[in-house]
Amino acid sequence: MTHMSKIKTGGDLFAETLAAANVRHVFALHGGHLEALLKGCVDNDIALHDFRHESSAGHAADAYARATATLGVCVITAGPGFTNAVSAIVNAYLDCSPVLFVIGAPPLRELETNPLQGGFDQIAMATPAVKWAHRVTNTERIAEFTAMAIRKAMTGRRGPVLLELPIDVLHTPIPAEAATAASGLDVHPRPAPSPVETAALLKLLSEAKRPVIIAGGEARFADCGAALKQFAERSGIPVFANTRGLGLLACDHPLSGHSATNLGALALTGGEPPDAVLLLGARLGLFLGGRGGQVVPSAARLAQIYSDAGEIGRLRDVDVAIAADCGAALDALLEASRNSSFSVDKTWVKRAVSIQHMAAQIYPTREGKGGIHPWHAAAAVMAAAGPEAAYAFDGGEAASWAGDCVKVSGPGRVLSHGYLGCLGIGPGFAIGLQTAFPKRRVVQVTGDGAMGFHLQEFDTMVRHKLPIVTVVLNNHVWGMSIHGQQIMFGANYSAITRLGETRYSSVAEGFGCHGEYVTSCDDIAPAMERAFKSGKPACVEIVTDEAVIHPVTLSMLGKAAEGSPDVVIPYYENLTKPG
Numbered sequence: 001m002t003h004m005s006k007i008k009t010g011g012d013l014f015a016e017t018l019a020a021a022n023v024r025h026v027f028a029l030h031g032g033h034l035e036a037l038l039k040g041c042v043d044n045d046i047a048l049h050d051f052r053h054e055s056s057a058g059h060a061a062d063a064y065a066r067a068t069a070t071l072g073v074c075v076i077t078a079g080p081g082f083t084n085a086v087s088a089i090v091n092a093y094l095d096c097s098p099v100l101f102v103i104g105a106p107p108l109r110e111l112e113t114n115p116l117q118g119g120f121d122q123i124a125m126a127t128p129a130v131k132w133a134h135r136v137t138n139t140e141r142i143a144e145f146t147a148m149a150i151r152k153a154m155t156g157r158r159g160p161v162l163l164e165l166p167i168d169v170l171h172t173p174i175p176a177e178a179a180t181a182a183s184g185l186d187v188h189p190r191p192a193p194s195p196v197e198t199a200a201l202l203k204l205l206s207e208a209k210r211p212v213i214i215a216g217g218e219a220r221f222a223d224c225g226a227a228l229k230q231f232a233e234r235s236g237i238p239v240f241a242n243t244r245g246l247g248l249l250a251c252d253h254p255l256s257g258h259s260a261t262n263l264g265a266l267a268l269t270g271g272e273p274p275d276a277v278l279l280l281g282a283r284l285g286l287f288l289g290g291r292g293g294q295v296v297p298s299a300a301r302l303a304q305i306y307s308d309a310g311e312i313g314r315l316r317d318v319d320v321a322i323a324a325d326c327g328a329a330l331d332a333l334l335e336a337s338r339n340s341s342f343s344v345d346k347t348w349v350k351r352a353v354s355i356q357h358m359a360a361q362i363y364p365t366r367e368g369k370g371g372i373h374p375w376h377a378a379a380a381v382m383a384a385a386g387p388e389a390a391y392a393f394d395g396g397e398a399a400s401w402a403g404d405c406v407k408v409s410g411p412g413r414v415l416s417h418g419y420l421g422c423l424g425i426g427p428g429f430a431i432g433l434q435t436a437f438p439k440r441r442v443v444q445v446t447g448d449g450a451m452g453f454h455l456q457e458f459d460t461m462v463r464h465k466l467p468i469v470t471v472v473l474n475n476h477v478w479g480m481s482i483h484g485q486q487i488m489f490g491a492n493y494s495a496i497t498r499l500g501e502t503r504y505s506s507v508a509e510g511f512g513c514h515g516e517y518v519t520s521c522d523d524i525a526p527a528m529e530r531a532f533k534s535g536k537p538a539c540v541e542i543v544t545d546e547a548v549i550h551p552v553t554l555s556m557l558g559k560a561a562e563g564s565p566d567v568v569i570p571y572y573e574n575l576t577k578p579g
Contacts, residue, residue, distance in 0.1 A: 005177065010139045010170040011036030014102070015044040017146040017182040023073055025435055027061040029054050031077020033104025033117075033167045038075075049435060049464065052456040054081050056428035058088025062097045062160075063392065063432025066244065067412040069221045071098050071154055072432070078104040078167075079117025082126075087422050090129045092160040095244070095418035096217060098153040099160040100146075101130070107168035108137060122164055131159040139172040140179050147182035155187060157308035158221060190222075191307075192328035198336045200320045201278070201303050201329075206337075208276035208301065209345045211237045212352070214260045215245030216282025218307060220411045222327035225249065228280070231334055236344040238353050242282055243403065246414045251387055251407035255349070258356040259403065260287075261552075264294040265355050272348060273297040279304040281326040284315040285419065291315050291573070294555075305329045359404055366521045370545035374401040374473055376521050377542045378445065381471050382406055384528035385443045390433045391415070394426025395447025396480030397550040398473040402445040412436070424453025426470075431457065434466045441469070441532060448474040451504055458511035461537035469531045469538045470513075472504045475546040483549045484557050484570050508539030516540040 014037055018026070026041055027049045028034070041048055051057040054076045065072030072092075076085050082103045092099045103126075106118035126133045132152045136145050142165065149161040193201070205211050215228065225248045232239050232255045239249040240257040249256045257263070260282075267273050277300050282288065284304075289295030296302065296316075303320035304312045312321040322329055359375055366376045378401040385391070387409045393399035393416035406414055415429045430444035451472050461468050482497035505515035514534035516527040524542060531538035556571045567575040 005175040007173045008176050008179065009036045009040070009173050010142045010165060011038070011040035012043070013040075013139070013142040013179055014146055014165070014170075015040030015046060017143045017185075018046055018073065019044045020182060021071065021147070021150050021185045023071060025049060025064060026073045026075055027051065027057045027064070027432070028075040029057050029077070029081065031081050031104055033077050033106075033170070034075060036171045037102070037165065049431070051428070051431075051460050053454055054084035055088050055424065056431070056454050056457050056460070058085040058099070058101065059091065059425045059428025060432035060435070061099045062088060062092045063415050063429040064436050065092075065097050065099050066217075066220075066415055067390065067433050067436035069223055069412060071100060071150060073100045073102070075102045076104070077117070078106060078122070081117075082122050086125075086129070087420070087424075088428070089126065089160055089162070091418065091420045091422045091425065093129045093131075094420045096158050097160065098158040100149055100153055101160055101162045103162065103164050104170070105135070105164050105166040108166045109168060123162075126162045129160075130162045133162040133164070135164040135166070136169055137166075139169050139174050142169070142179070143182040144180040147185050151184045151187050155189060157311070190325040190328040191323070193305075193322045193324045193332050197320065197322045198329075198332045201322065202333060202336050202340060204276055204301055204303050204320055205235065205237065205278060206340050206342050209343055210272060210274045210348050210352075211276040211278070211344060212257070212263065212274045213237055213239045213278045213280055214282050214288065214296075215239060215241040215248045215280045217242070217244035218281025219245050219248055219326040220281070222281065222325055223411070224327035224330050225411055227327060227330035227334060229253070231330055231337070234334070234337060235342045236346060236349065237342070238349050242287055243414055243416045245280075245282065245411075246406070247408040247411040250409045252409070255353065257353040258407075260295050262355040263352070264289060265358070266352055267294065269355070269358070271351050271355075274300050276301045277303070279306070281305060283311055287419075368545040368547060370547050371475065371519065371543040372521045372524075372545065374398070374475070374544040374548055374550070375404065377473055377524060377544050378402045379405045380521060380524035381443065381445060381528060381540075384525050385441055385469070389413070389441040389443055390437050392426050392429035392433055392442070392444045393417070393446070394423065394429070394444065395450035395473070396423070396478070397483070397553060398445060398447035398450070398479070400550045400552045401473065413440075423450040426450060427454045427457035427460070430468045430470070431460060431464075431466060434468055442467075444468060444470040446470065446472055447479060448472055448476060448499055448502065448504065449478045455504075455507060458508050458513055458537060458539070462512040466537055467532075467535055469528065469540060470508070472539060472541045473544045474504065474541055475544045476501065477546050479546070480550070480553050483553050487554070487557055488568060488570070503541065505539045505541040508537070512536070514538035518542045
């Protein structure tokens with residue numbers, strides 16, 4: 001080594017690789033294991049966003065990834081820092097969100113000495129919940145493994161990855177020329193369908209009388225909104241979406257049917273179901289009706305475009321299976337359909353897309369004895385915020401009411417629960433959204449139960465001057481839980497499902513936020529306007545009626561028919577008694 005050699009720490013190598021991958025934001029909570037890494041970020045102009053709990057930091061990185069269709073990065077310390085973030089890691093895994101989780105660890109040279117925040121295998125614990133996990137044992141290879149992690153997170157079926165950087169590996173200085181180079185950061189494949197697959201898909205869609213497209217998370221990551229709009233207008237096929245696909249086709253487009261769950265409501269109102277469905281970057285599971293066929297009818301022909309071929313065919317056979325990028329597939333479909341004609345029933349389309357507007361007729365009463373009807377509360381919040389805002393939804397029924405009302409004009413602006421069903425995501429999601437969209441209004445809608453998980457992140461919003469408006473729909477109970485109990489065991493029953501009279505707006509004011517407490521539906525719009533005009537983080541607490549039950553609770557409970565021998569299993573398929 002000559003005296004001219006540049007010396008770098010592992011933290012330098014890590015941060016330089018992030019910068020080369022165009023990462024500009026890292027969500028973190030301080031820990032001594034991370035000092036070299038944090039300094040590397042500072043030296044490379046990577047913004048550090050610190051939190052009061054590691055779970056929120058992880059959720060924020062996840063939200064940033066979903067909102068921007070790029071990589072999210074979360075940096076947390078060893079031991080309890082890592083274990084606190086496990087829920088965020090699993091949440092990203094089940095929803096296929098590309099997040100790089102970086103965790104500290106005690107020195108390698110002190111293994112099996114009962115060190116501080118060590119003594120258990122973090123990699124072994126994380127491995128089942130990530131696409132890839134690796135412990136870096138040589139400083140020279142940090143850049144190489146960081147690039148590898150990014151590539152794995154962002155290609156194919158996206159998902160979280162995890163790197164463990166022991167403190168001695170991270171802090172060790174080495175000559176720059178000894179470091180293995182970061183490679184493969186520009187790998188962005190867009191696999192396209194074959195001509196045979198494209199022709200089969202076009203045939204299925206062009207022959208159908210009542211076809212629909214259901215857009216999902218992979219379609220959002222493909223950023224294919226323009227191509228989707230063009231094909232929808234050419235074919236006349238309406239577009240529905242799961243939460244992650246909302247906004248790919250603007251809410252005010254005449255072919256936008258909003259949430260895919262509206263297809264289930266269509267059948268309940270006597271409308272004919274779709275006869276063909278294209279799942280565009282979406283997976284079959286609970287949120288698309290599970291095995292019951294309420295959203296994706298069992299009799300409908302089905303095509304599915306998804307990056308992971310192993311996912312195609314889950315729950316039922318697929319007529320046209322395409323393992324490809326959603327954008328590349330739409331491009332191929334547009335090219336192949338230039339001279340095609342479609343058989344879409346336009347009258348049926350109008351009825352299908354109109355289902356989203358029925359709620360106002362179903363819920364005519366704005367206020368009850370126990371407070372404001374939660375649908376009307378959520379509708380007033382959405383009207384005040386507008387379609388250009390970005391939204392994070394948390395809680396059980398609160399998130400469902402908000403999801404029924406939300407309208408957005410672009411993708412990545414609605415974040416809510418996925419298959420983990422994790423409460424407490426809201427503050428982190430909202431902070432990630434505001435970081436992704438610094439000029440947009442960001443509104444978090446949550447229940448009073450979920451709000452209690454990470455109240456302390458009001459402090460984070462205040463310190464970082466994030467003008468997020470948090471709306472708490474407060475009915476003083478765990479709504480979905482108590483409603484399920486009372487359906488099963490009677491109207492007067494409850495077990496650990498009642499909450500106190502906490503004033504969340506007052507708690508938020510204690511952190512330095514603007515606070516509003518609302519008991520009348522007419523007061524929601526002015527309260528929201530004052531919150532936005534304050535320019536500060538704000539909490540608008542709305543007292544809602546405990547007695548109102550969201551339809552999703554009824555559908556997920558799976559109530560047995562009168563005289564049925566079935567055993568009700570809340571949120572899952574009921575058990576049928578033998579004999």
